[in-house]
Amino acid sequence: MADMLLQIAGVLIFFAIVFGVARLVIGRTAIDRVVAIDMLTVVSIALIALYAHLSGRFVYIDVALVYGLLSFLAVLAIARFLEKGP
Amino acid sequence: MNEQAPTDGKGIRGLPVLWLLLFILWLIVNASLATPILITGAVISFAIALIFARRSNVWHIAVTPRSAWHFLTYTSVFFTELVKANLNMLRYVYSPRIDIHPGIVRVRIRLKSPIGRLALSNSIALTPGSLVMDVRGETMFVHWLDVKTTDPDQATEMIVAPFEKHLEAVFG
Amino acid sequence: MLELLVILICGSILVSGVLAVWLDNLMAAMVSAGLASLFAAVSYVLLAAPDVAMAEAAIGSGLSTLIFLYAIRRTGGGRE
Amino acid sequence: MVEALFQPLNIFLLGLGGGFLIPLLYRIAKPLPALAFITALCGIAAVSGVNFWALRNGQPAIEVYTAGATPPISINLRFGAWEGFFTFCVNIAALLGAWQLWPRLRDSYAALLLYLILVMGINGMVMTRDLFNLFVFLEIVSIATYGLLGLERGPAALAASFKYIMATVIASSFLLLGSVLLYHVTGTLNIDELIARRELIAGPIGTTALIFILACLILELKPFPANGWGLDVYETAPAGIAALVSVGVSAGVFFALLKLLPLFENHLSLIAVAGGATFLFSNLVGLKQTNVQRMLGYSSIAQMGLMMLALALLQKQGAAASMPLVIGGLFANHLFAKAGLFWLAGAVQRTEVAGWSTIAGRPFVLLVFALLLVAIAGLPPFPGFWAKWELVMQLSGAQLYVWIALILLGSLLEAAYMFGWFKQATRAMPGDLPVSFTARDLLPAAGGAVLLAIGSYHAAQLAGAASLWLFSPLIIGIVLYALDWLPGRVKCCLMLLAVLGVGNWLISETTGMSGLFATVLLGGGLVVASAALYRQDSRPGYYPLMAVLLLSIATMMRAQTSLEFFFSWELITLSSYFMIAQGRHAHPHALPFLLFSLTSAFCLLAGFALADAANGTSLLQAFRTGGTDAASAFALLALGFLIKAGAIGFHVWLPGAYAEADDDLSAMLSSVVSKVAIFGLFMVTYLAIGSQVGLELAHLMGWIGMLTTVIGAALAFRQDDVKRLLAYSSMSQLGYIITAIALMSHLGWVTALYLVANHLMVKGILFLAVAGVILRCGTRRLEELGGLARRMPVTFVVAVVALVSMSGLPPLAGFGGKWLLLSAMVDKGWYGLAAAGILATLIGLLYMFRLAHALFLAPPQAAAVHVREAPMQLLLPQIVLVGAILVLSFQPKLFMDPVSTAIDPYFASTLVWEGMSLETIYGYWNPVPVMAASIAGAGVLFLIGWTVYRLDQGRTAATGIAEFYRYYIKISQPWSAPLATRAWESIARLGTVSAEATRRVYTGDGQMYVLVALFYVLFLLSANFIAGHAG
Amino acid sequence: MELTGSILVLTGAFFLFSAGLGLLRMPDTFTRIQAGTKASTLGNILVLAGLGFYHPDWALKLLVVAYFVLMTNPLSSHALSRAAHAIRTPMAPSTMVDALREEGDRQGNGDVS
Amino acid sequence: MKAASSLLAVLLFGAVFAGIVGGYGERESVSALAEQYLAMVPRELGAPNVVTGILITYRGFDTLGEVAVLFMVAAGVGVLLGGKDTTTASEPGREPRRPSELVGNGAEITLPLIFLFGAYVIKNGHLSAGGGFQGGAVVASGTMLLMLALPATKLNHGFLGVTESLAGVVYVGIGILGLVFAAGFLDSHILPLGEFGTLISAGAIPVISALLGVKVGAELSVIIDRFRN
Amino acid sequence: MGLPVSTLLMTTGFLLVLIGMWGILRHRNILRIIIGFGLFDTGLHIVMVATGYITGGTAPIIDTALGIEQATTRAVDPVPSALVVTAIVIGFSVTAIMLAFAIRIHDARKTLSIDALTESKW
Known part of the structure; x- marks a missing residue:
C-alpha cells in the first residue's frame, strides 16, 4: 500500500517536472523560465530525497x-541580473 | 529561527546566538555526537559566527521566554496560513477558468529589525495569494493574487497583521 | 520506476539543452544550459554517483551560471 | 640525500610548490616571486638534466610511484632516456624562453606562475604513465597557455587565442571521452597495462575510443588542414609565447603520441598520412607568408608533421634503433631552432618579412639567424641533418619512395621560404630605422644556436659519423670566427695557413681519384684563395667561411661513406651560399643558388638512399660493385651532380651567383667549387659502369654535357658583362667535362681529368684577371672597357695564356684536352656529339676572342684611361696558375702518371698506353684526321657566319669586330629566349599559386576551424572504419 | 508509520503537481511565481516530512533541508518578482492596481530600468 | 553551405556515437580494477567514500594537477580581466539598482549556514558524499551570494591569495611528507588510519580534503570576484 | 522500458554532446558558443558517469546501507566518478577562461560576434 502510494507520488512528481519543463519551453519571458527553474529545482530536491x-x-x-x-x-543571481536589465 | 528577542548592540553581540545556532546545525547535519565532531563543530561554527556576527547586525537578537512563546505562536500561525494559502492556490489552479484580479498594493510595516522584516516578508510570500515585491522604508509593496482592497490600511490589516504582532515580539 | 525517472530526467536534460541552443534570448539560453547541468546532477544521483552530482550542482550549474551572468553583464547584456 | 634532491618527482614539487608560493611571496615582498620562479625553473632543468645524464650513463629508467601503491592502482611516472631527453630539452628551452620573456613576466606574478606551471605540465605530459593523468596535464598545459596568451591584449591576439581555445578544448574533450571509454573497455587507465591489453580494445567502443585519443593528439599537433587556429596564435602571440607553444606544448603532445604509439599499431599509416600532408602543405603555404611569426608557425607545424610521419613510418618498419637519432634529432633540431627563430623575431620586432632588412649589416645577429635557419632547413652540421639522413635511409630501405619524395619536396619548400626571409635580412634598405639590441635580447636565440651545435655532435655520434676530421672544417671555421676581429689580411693569412695545415692532414690519406682531386682542388683553392689578400677591408665572416669551404672539399675527398660525403657536400654548399650572399648585389642570386643546390642535394640524398639500399652499405667503395638495380640511384645522383654543375636546364642559378659574388670568390666558385660536382659525377659513374641501363643513361648524360657546352657558349657569346660572360663560359666548359665523363672509357676519363685541371687554372686566372680589371676600372661592361693591354700588361699576358689554353689552341694544355675529347667521342662512335663539339668550339673561340678584344685590344674607353696594373696580390696567383698551365702543357707526364694510375682500376683494359708522354699519345692515336676535320668544320662554320654578316650588314655599316658581334647578338635575340629561366619561373609561380590556393582553407573563422577539426576527426574515424573493413 | 509517511509523501507530490499545473495555467508571471513558490514549498516540505517518517534517523537532516527550502524559496520568489517588475514584465490584463509602479512614476527616479 | 556541413558533421558524429551506444551493454559487475579499489580503499586507506579515497590518494596526482588548473585559471583570469583598461558595460548615468533589502538580509542569515554547510561537505569528504572540491564550491557559492546580495562587500584578495597559496604549499608539503614517512608521494598513511567511519580517520585524507576545500573555495571565490570587477 | 538505465543516460549524454556541437557550430555570438561548449562538456560527463554504472548499483560509499564486504558486488565503479569530478572542475576552468577572453574581446571590439574575429587568416 505504502509502496503504491509512493509510486503514485512518483508519477505526480513526474508530471510536475513535465509541467515545469513545458513552462520552460513555452517561456514567454525570461522570468517565466526562471520561475520554472525555481520550481523544477524544488521538485528535484523532493525527487532526490525520494530516490534516496x-x-x-x-x-x-x-x-x-x-x-x-x-x-x-x-x-537569486539570475533575478539580480535580470533586474539590472539589458 | 529558533532564536528570539530584540536587543540593540554592536560588535559581537550576536555571536553567542549565531554560534549556538550553527553548532546545533552542525550536529544535525553530521547526525553524530562523537567527540571529534563536537570539537570541530565548535571551532568551525565559532569561526564562522565570529566573522558574520561582526559584519552585520542581523544577529543582534536575544532569547527570552516571552519571545520564545511568541515564536511558537508565530510558527503555528504561519503553518496554518501556509496550508490555507496552498488550498487557496489549489482552488485557483484547478478551477476551470482562472478568474483572479491580481494587483500590487501598498501595506505598512512597523518592524525595524532586519531579521524581523525578512521573516515577515517570507511569511507573506508563503501565505494566501500574496508576494512581497519591494520594501521601501516602512512601506511594503505586495503582489496580491486577488486584490480585495487597495487601501493601505485595510490591506495591512488583511495581509500583515496576523504575523506582525508575533514577529514584533520576537524580533522587534 | 527508476527507468521512468531516468527517462524523465533524460528528456528534461535534452529539452533544456535544445532550449539552450535554440532560444534567442541569451540570458534564457544560459539559464537553460544551467538547468541542463542541474538535471545532469539529478541524473548522477540516479547513476549512484553522489560525489559527481554535488560537484556538478555546485560547479557546473551554480558557479558556471554565475560567471556567465557576470560575463553577460560585462559584455552589455549579450547584444552583439 | 643528493639522490633524493634530484628525484624526477621534484620537477613537480618545484613546479607546483613554486607556483603556489608565488602569490604568497608576492604579498611578502615584490622581488621574491621572481626569485622563486628562477629557482624553481632552474631546479626543474637541473633535475631533468642530472637524471638524463645518469640515464645516459646506463642507469635504468626511474619509476616514480605515487600514493604508496603500484600501478595500475595509482598513478605512476616514468623517467627513462626518452623522457629525460625530451624534458631536458624542453626545460632548457623554457629557461631561455623565460629569459626572452622576462620583461613581460617580471611585471606580473600571475604570468610567472603560469609559465612555471606550464613547464611543469609539459614535463608531466612527458613523464606520466596514466592516460587520464595525461589529460590533466594536457589541460594544465592548455590552460597555462591560454593564460599566457592573454598577456597580449591586441584585438587580433585575443581573437586568435579564442580560436585556439575553441579548437583545443574540442580536441581535449575527445581525449577525455576516449580515455573513459578505454577504461570501460579495458578496465585500466595505466598506459603500460593498456598496451599489454591491446587486444581488448576492439568492438565499436574500443576502436572509436582509440581513434578519439589519436584524434586529440593529432589535432593538438595541428594537422593540415585542421590547424588554422594554431597559425593565428603563432602570428599574433608574443614571440616568446609562440615559441613556447610551438616547441613546448607540441613537444608534450608529441611525446604523448610517442608514448601511446604501441596502441596505434593499426593506425600508423593514418598517422603517417596526417603527418605527411601536414608537412607538405604547411610548407607549401609557407611560401606565401609575409608575416614572420606566421611563417614560423607554418614551419613549426610542418616540423611536427614531419616528426609524426617519421615516428609512424619508423614504428611501422620496426626500426626502433633509428628512433633516437631520427626522432631525437628532429625534435631537438626543431625545438631549439624554431624557438630560437621565434626569440630572434621577438628581439628584432619586425612583424613583416620585408622589415627584416633592418638587421642587415649586423654580423652577429645575422650569424645567429643563419645558424638557426640552417638548422631548420635540416642542413649540416645540425641534428636535423643527421636525423633526416637516417630517416631517408630507413625509408629507402623499406622502399617507401613516395615518402622520401614528399619529405624532400617539403624540405625544399621550407628552405625556400626560410632563406627567402634570410634574403630580406641581408639586404640593407635605405630608410630602415635602426633596431637596437642588447646582448640580452639575443641571448636566447644565440643560446639555441649553441645548443644546436652541441646537439649536432651528439647526433653525429648517433649516426656513427662523429670524427674529428669530419668536423675539422667547422672547428677551424669556429676558431677563425673567434679571431674575426683581426684585420682582413691577417685573417686571410691565418686562413691560408690553417687550410694548408689541416687540409694536408685531411688529404694525406686519400688515394686514387680522390687523392688526385684532393691535391688539385686544395692546391688550386689555396692559390685562388690567396688572391683575397688584395682586399684591404675586414670582410667579416668571409675567411672562416672560406676555410670551411676549402676544408670541406678536403673532407669530401676523404669521405668513405655516402653520409660523410653528403655532409661535406652540404657544408660546401652552405659555405659558398653564405659567401655569395655577402656580395653587395648578390641577394637576388644567392637564393636561387641555394635552392638549386638544395635540390641537387636532395637528389643526392635520395640517390644515396637508393644506392645504399641497393648496395646494402653506405660505403662509397661499394659503388664500384653496384649491380643493375643501382640504375635509378645512378640517375638521381647524376641528376644531383648535374644540377650542381649547372648543366643545361639547371644552369639558371649559375650566372647570377658567379657574376654577383665577390670577384675573388667568383674565381673560387668557378675554378674550384664547380669541380666538386665533377668529382661527384666521377664517383657515381662507377655505379653505371656495371649495367647496360647505366651505359644508356651515360649516353644521355653525354648529350646533356654537350648541349650545356653549346648553349653555354652561345649564352656567353651574348653577354655584355664580363663576369657573366665568364660564368657562362664556365658552364660551357663544364659541359665538356661532363661529356668526357659520360664517355666512360679510359680515354674519356683521362680527358675529363685533364680538362678539370685545365679549367681550374684557366678560370682561376681569368676571373682573377677580371677582378683586377674591375678593381682598376670600376666597371664590368664590355663596352666601357678597352685598351688595357698597355695599361695592364701582366694581366694581359696571363689572360691571353689562359684564353688560349681554354680555347683549345695548340700548344697549350687546352689543345690536348679538346683533342682527346674529340678522339674519344669518335672512338666511341658518338659522331653527333663530336659534331656538336665542333660547333661549340667555334662559338667558344668567338666569345673568347671577343673577351680578349674588348678588354685589351679595343680602343680605350673613358673608364680605362688612367688605370694601373692590378695589385701584386692578385697577379701572383695568376702567375702561379700560368706556370701550372705551362707545366701541364709541356710536362703532361707529371699529371698524366697519377691520372692514369687512378683510372686504371676501372678501365684498365680499354686503353693501352705506350710510353708516357703526350707526344706518344698523339702518335698512337693519329690526331691528324680528327683535328683536321674539326678545324675544317669550325672554319666552314665561321666562314658561313662571316658571309652572312657581310651580306646583310657589312656593306652598309662600318666594319669592325664589335659590330660583328653586335650583329650576331641581335639576330640571336629572338630565338634564344631564356627558356630555362622561364620554365623555372613558371615552376616557382606554380608553387606560389598553389600556395595561394591552398591557404584559402584558412578562413580565419574560428567556427570554421572547429568544423574542420571535427571533420578531421570524422576523417580519421572513417579511415579507420574503412581500413577495418577492408583488412 | 510507513503509511503516514507515504500519505504525506503523496500529498506533497500532489502539491508539487499542482505547483507545476499552476505554473502552466496562471495568466501572468507574478501569479505564476506565486503558484510555483507556494505549492512547491509546501509540497517539498511534505515529501521530506513523509520520508522522515520512513527513516526516523534521517529526520533531522531532512528537517534541515526542509527548513532551508522554507527559508530560501520565498526569498528567491521575492527577488524574482522584484526583478520581473523592474523590467516591466507585462501583468495579466485583469490586474487591478500597481502601487509599486505608481510609486516609481511618482518619484520619477530611474530605478526601473 | 556552412549550415549543411555543420549539420553533416553533427549527423556523422551522431552516427559514430550511435555506434558506441549500440556496442554498449550495461555491466553487471565492475571491472577488476574497480573491485580492487572498492576493496582497498576502505581497508587500506580507511575511507568509506571510495571515490574520495581514489581522488585524494591513488589519483592524488590528478587532483593536485586539477588544483593547479584552478589556481592557474584564477591567475589567468586575473591577467585577462585585471588591468586598468577594463570597462564594465554598464552605461554611465544609470546607477545599478540596489539589491533588495530583503535579499540582503536573507543573505546575511543564509551565509553562515552556507559556510557551515561548506565546511560540512569538506569535512565529510572521506565519510560520505562530498569532499574538497564540492565543499570548496559550496564555500565559493557563499562568496558569490555575498557579492550578489551585498555588492558593497569587497573581497580581501590579499587574504584569499595567501590562503590559497598556503593551502597549496601545505598540500604539496603533505605530499612530500608521504614521500618521506610513508611509501610515496601523496601517500595518506602518514597519519594513523583511526577508527573506520569517524571524522579523524583515514590517515591524511581529511587533512588533504580540508586543504583542498580551502584552496578550491578561495580560488573559485577569486575567479568569481575577478569576473565581478 | 527494456533499456538499461546507463544506456539511456549515455544516449542522452551523446545527444547533449551533439546539441552542444550544433551550438558551437551555428551560433555567431561568442557567449552562445561558450554555452555550446558547456553543453558539450556536460554531455561528456553524463556519458562518462554512465559508463561506470552497473545494473542495480549503488553509491560506492560505505555506511550502514552498504557494508564493507558488499561494496565489491553492489557498488558502481568509482573510477569514472573520480574522473568526472576532475573533469567537471577542469570544464569549469575552461569555461571561465573562455568567458574572460570573451569579455576581453568585447572590450576590444565592442562586439561579440565571431564574424569579427577573422583578421588573421591564410
Missing part, C-alpha cells in the same frame, strides 16, 4: 542540500 529513500542511501540527502542551496543561489 528508494535506494536506501542516506548520502544522497546531502546532494539534495547542495542542490537546494545552489538552485537558490542561481535563481
Whole structure:
C-alpha cells in the first residue's frame, strides 16, 4: 500500500517536472523560465530525497542540500541580473 | 529561527546566538555526537559566527521566554496560513477558468529589525495569494493574487497583521 | 520506476539543452544550459554517483551560471 | 640525500610548490616571486638534466610511484632516456624562453606562475604513465597557455587565442571521452597495462575510443588542414609565447603520441598520412607568408608533421634503433631552432618579412639567424641533418619512395621560404630605422644556436659519423670566427695557413681519384684563395667561411661513406651560399643558388638512399660493385651532380651567383667549387659502369654535357658583362667535362681529368684577371672597357695564356684536352656529339676572342684611361696558375702518371698506353684526321657566319669586330629566349599559386576551424572504419 | 508509520503537481511565481516530512533541508518578482492596481530600468 | 553551405556515437580494477567514500594537477580581466539598482549556514558524499551570494591569495611528507588510519580534503570576484 | 522500458554532446558558443558517469546501507566518478577562461560576434 502510494507520488512528481519543463519551453519571458527553474529545482530536491529513500542511501540527502542551496543561489543571481536589465 | 528577542548592540553581540545556532546545525547535519565532531563543530561554527556576527547586525537578537512563546505562536500561525494559502492556490489552479484580479498594493510595516522584516516578508510570500515585491522604508509593496482592497490600511490589516504582532515580539 | 525517472530526467536534460541552443534570448539560453547541468546532477544521483552530482550542482550549474551572468553583464547584456 | 634532491618527482614539487608560493611571496615582498620562479625553473632543468645524464650513463629508467601503491592502482611516472631527453630539452628551452620573456613576466606574478606551471605540465605530459593523468596535464598545459596568451591584449591576439581555445578544448574533450571509454573497455587507465591489453580494445567502443585519443593528439599537433587556429596564435602571440607553444606544448603532445604509439599499431599509416600532408602543405603555404611569426608557425607545424610521419613510418618498419637519432634529432633540431627563430623575431620586432632588412649589416645577429635557419632547413652540421639522413635511409630501405619524395619536396619548400626571409635580412634598405639590441635580447636565440651545435655532435655520434676530421672544417671555421676581429689580411693569412695545415692532414690519406682531386682542388683553392689578400677591408665572416669551404672539399675527398660525403657536400654548399650572399648585389642570386643546390642535394640524398639500399652499405667503395638495380640511384645522383654543375636546364642559378659574388670568390666558385660536382659525377659513374641501363643513361648524360657546352657558349657569346660572360663560359666548359665523363672509357676519363685541371687554372686566372680589371676600372661592361693591354700588361699576358689554353689552341694544355675529347667521342662512335663539339668550339673561340678584344685590344674607353696594373696580390696567383698551365702543357707526364694510375682500376683494359708522354699519345692515336676535320668544320662554320654578316650588314655599316658581334647578338635575340629561366619561373609561380590556393582553407573563422577539426576527426574515424573493413 | 509517511509523501507530490499545473495555467508571471513558490514549498516540505517518517534517523537532516527550502524559496520568489517588475514584465490584463509602479512614476527616479 | 556541413558533421558524429551506444551493454559487475579499489580503499586507506579515497590518494596526482588548473585559471583570469583598461558595460548615468533589502538580509542569515554547510561537505569528504572540491564550491557559492546580495562587500584578495597559496604549499608539503614517512608521494598513511567511519580517520585524507576545500573555495571565490570587477 | 538505465543516460549524454556541437557550430555570438561548449562538456560527463554504472548499483560509499564486504558486488565503479569530478572542475576552468577572453574581446571590439574575429587568416 505504502509502496503504491509512493509510486503514485512518483508519477505526480513526474508530471510536475513535465509541467515545469513545458513552462520552460513555452517561456514567454525570461522570468517565466526562471520561475520554472525555481520550481523544477524544488521538485528535484523532493525527487532526490525520494530516490534516496528508494535506494536506501542516506548520502544522497546531502546532494539534495547542495542542490537546494545552489538552485537558490542561481535563481537569486539570475533575478539580480535580470533586474539590472539589458 | 529558533532564536528570539530584540536587543540593540554592536560588535559581537550576536555571536553567542549565531554560534549556538550553527553548532546545533552542525550536529544535525553530521547526525553524530562523537567527540571529534563536537570539537570541530565548535571551532568551525565559532569561526564562522565570529566573522558574520561582526559584519552585520542581523544577529543582534536575544532569547527570552516571552519571545520564545511568541515564536511558537508565530510558527503555528504561519503553518496554518501556509496550508490555507496552498488550498487557496489549489482552488485557483484547478478551477476551470482562472478568474483572479491580481494587483500590487501598498501595506505598512512597523518592524525595524532586519531579521524581523525578512521573516515577515517570507511569511507573506508563503501565505494566501500574496508576494512581497519591494520594501521601501516602512512601506511594503505586495503582489496580491486577488486584490480585495487597495487601501493601505485595510490591506495591512488583511495581509500583515496576523504575523506582525508575533514577529514584533520576537524580533522587534 | 527508476527507468521512468531516468527517462524523465533524460528528456528534461535534452529539452533544456535544445532550449539552450535554440532560444534567442541569451540570458534564457544560459539559464537553460544551467538547468541542463542541474538535471545532469539529478541524473548522477540516479547513476549512484553522489560525489559527481554535488560537484556538478555546485560547479557546473551554480558557479558556471554565475560567471556567465557576470560575463553577460560585462559584455552589455549579450547584444552583439 | 643528493639522490633524493634530484628525484624526477621534484620537477613537480618545484613546479607546483613554486607556483603556489608565488602569490604568497608576492604579498611578502615584490622581488621574491621572481626569485622563486628562477629557482624553481632552474631546479626543474637541473633535475631533468642530472637524471638524463645518469640515464645516459646506463642507469635504468626511474619509476616514480605515487600514493604508496603500484600501478595500475595509482598513478605512476616514468623517467627513462626518452623522457629525460625530451624534458631536458624542453626545460632548457623554457629557461631561455623565460629569459626572452622576462620583461613581460617580471611585471606580473600571475604570468610567472603560469609559465612555471606550464613547464611543469609539459614535463608531466612527458613523464606520466596514466592516460587520464595525461589529460590533466594536457589541460594544465592548455590552460597555462591560454593564460599566457592573454598577456597580449591586441584585438587580433585575443581573437586568435579564442580560436585556439575553441579548437583545443574540442580536441581535449575527445581525449577525455576516449580515455573513459578505454577504461570501460579495458578496465585500466595505466598506459603500460593498456598496451599489454591491446587486444581488448576492439568492438565499436574500443576502436572509436582509440581513434578519439589519436584524434586529440593529432589535432593538438595541428594537422593540415585542421590547424588554422594554431597559425593565428603563432602570428599574433608574443614571440616568446609562440615559441613556447610551438616547441613546448607540441613537444608534450608529441611525446604523448610517442608514448601511446604501441596502441596505434593499426593506425600508423593514418598517422603517417596526417603527418605527411601536414608537412607538405604547411610548407607549401609557407611560401606565401609575409608575416614572420606566421611563417614560423607554418614551419613549426610542418616540423611536427614531419616528426609524426617519421615516428609512424619508423614504428611501422620496426626500426626502433633509428628512433633516437631520427626522432631525437628532429625534435631537438626543431625545438631549439624554431624557438630560437621565434626569440630572434621577438628581439628584432619586425612583424613583416620585408622589415627584416633592418638587421642587415649586423654580423652577429645575422650569424645567429643563419645558424638557426640552417638548422631548420635540416642542413649540416645540425641534428636535423643527421636525423633526416637516417630517416631517408630507413625509408629507402623499406622502399617507401613516395615518402622520401614528399619529405624532400617539403624540405625544399621550407628552405625556400626560410632563406627567402634570410634574403630580406641581408639586404640593407635605405630608410630602415635602426633596431637596437642588447646582448640580452639575443641571448636566447644565440643560446639555441649553441645548443644546436652541441646537439649536432651528439647526433653525429648517433649516426656513427662523429670524427674529428669530419668536423675539422667547422672547428677551424669556429676558431677563425673567434679571431674575426683581426684585420682582413691577417685573417686571410691565418686562413691560408690553417687550410694548408689541416687540409694536408685531411688529404694525406686519400688515394686514387680522390687523392688526385684532393691535391688539385686544395692546391688550386689555396692559390685562388690567396688572391683575397688584395682586399684591404675586414670582410667579416668571409675567411672562416672560406676555410670551411676549402676544408670541406678536403673532407669530401676523404669521405668513405655516402653520409660523410653528403655532409661535406652540404657544408660546401652552405659555405659558398653564405659567401655569395655577402656580395653587395648578390641577394637576388644567392637564393636561387641555394635552392638549386638544395635540390641537387636532395637528389643526392635520395640517390644515396637508393644506392645504399641497393648496395646494402653506405660505403662509397661499394659503388664500384653496384649491380643493375643501382640504375635509378645512378640517375638521381647524376641528376644531383648535374644540377650542381649547372648543366643545361639547371644552369639558371649559375650566372647570377658567379657574376654577383665577390670577384675573388667568383674565381673560387668557378675554378674550384664547380669541380666538386665533377668529382661527384666521377664517383657515381662507377655505379653505371656495371649495367647496360647505366651505359644508356651515360649516353644521355653525354648529350646533356654537350648541349650545356653549346648553349653555354652561345649564352656567353651574348653577354655584355664580363663576369657573366665568364660564368657562362664556365658552364660551357663544364659541359665538356661532363661529356668526357659520360664517355666512360679510359680515354674519356683521362680527358675529363685533364680538362678539370685545365679549367681550374684557366678560370682561376681569368676571373682573377677580371677582378683586377674591375678593381682598376670600376666597371664590368664590355663596352666601357678597352685598351688595357698597355695599361695592364701582366694581366694581359696571363689572360691571353689562359684564353688560349681554354680555347683549345695548340700548344697549350687546352689543345690536348679538346683533342682527346674529340678522339674519344669518335672512338666511341658518338659522331653527333663530336659534331656538336665542333660547333661549340667555334662559338667558344668567338666569345673568347671577343673577351680578349674588348678588354685589351679595343680602343680605350673613358673608364680605362688612367688605370694601373692590378695589385701584386692578385697577379701572383695568376702567375702561379700560368706556370701550372705551362707545366701541364709541356710536362703532361707529371699529371698524366697519377691520372692514369687512378683510372686504371676501372678501365684498365680499354686503353693501352705506350710510353708516357703526350707526344706518344698523339702518335698512337693519329690526331691528324680528327683535328683536321674539326678545324675544317669550325672554319666552314665561321666562314658561313662571316658571309652572312657581310651580306646583310657589312656593306652598309662600318666594319669592325664589335659590330660583328653586335650583329650576331641581335639576330640571336629572338630565338634564344631564356627558356630555362622561364620554365623555372613558371615552376616557382606554380608553387606560389598553389600556395595561394591552398591557404584559402584558412578562413580565419574560428567556427570554421572547429568544423574542420571535427571533420578531421570524422576523417580519421572513417579511415579507420574503412581500413577495418577492408583488412 | 510507513503509511503516514507515504500519505504525506503523496500529498506533497500532489502539491508539487499542482505547483507545476499552476505554473502552466496562471495568466501572468507574478501569479505564476506565486503558484510555483507556494505549492512547491509546501509540497517539498511534505515529501521530506513523509520520508522522515520512513527513516526516523534521517529526520533531522531532512528537517534541515526542509527548513532551508522554507527559508530560501520565498526569498528567491521575492527577488524574482522584484526583478520581473523592474523590467516591466507585462501583468495579466485583469490586474487591478500597481502601487509599486505608481510609486516609481511618482518619484520619477530611474530605478526601473 | 556552412549550415549543411555543420549539420553533416553533427549527423556523422551522431552516427559514430550511435555506434558506441549500440556496442554498449550495461555491466553487471565492475571491472577488476574497480573491485580492487572498492576493496582497498576502505581497508587500506580507511575511507568509506571510495571515490574520495581514489581522488585524494591513488589519483592524488590528478587532483593536485586539477588544483593547479584552478589556481592557474584564477591567475589567468586575473591577467585577462585585471588591468586598468577594463570597462564594465554598464552605461554611465544609470546607477545599478540596489539589491533588495530583503535579499540582503536573507543573505546575511543564509551565509553562515552556507559556510557551515561548506565546511560540512569538506569535512565529510572521506565519510560520505562530498569532499574538497564540492565543499570548496559550496564555500565559493557563499562568496558569490555575498557579492550578489551585498555588492558593497569587497573581497580581501590579499587574504584569499595567501590562503590559497598556503593551502597549496601545505598540500604539496603533505605530499612530500608521504614521500618521506610513508611509501610515496601523496601517500595518506602518514597519519594513523583511526577508527573506520569517524571524522579523524583515514590517515591524511581529511587533512588533504580540508586543504583542498580551502584552496578550491578561495580560488573559485577569486575567479568569481575577478569576473565581478 | 527494456533499456538499461546507463544506456539511456549515455544516449542522452551523446545527444547533449551533439546539441552542444550544433551550438558551437551555428551560433555567431561568442557567449552562445561558450554555452555550446558547456553543453558539450556536460554531455561528456553524463556519458562518462554512465559508463561506470552497473545494473542495480549503488553509491560506492560505505555506511550502514552498504557494508564493507558488499561494496565489491553492489557498488558502481568509482573510477569514472573520480574522473568526472576532475573533469567537471577542469570544464569549469575552461569555461571561465573562455568567458574572460570573451569579455576581453568585447572590450576590444565592442562586439561579440565571431564574424569579427577573422583578421588573421591564410
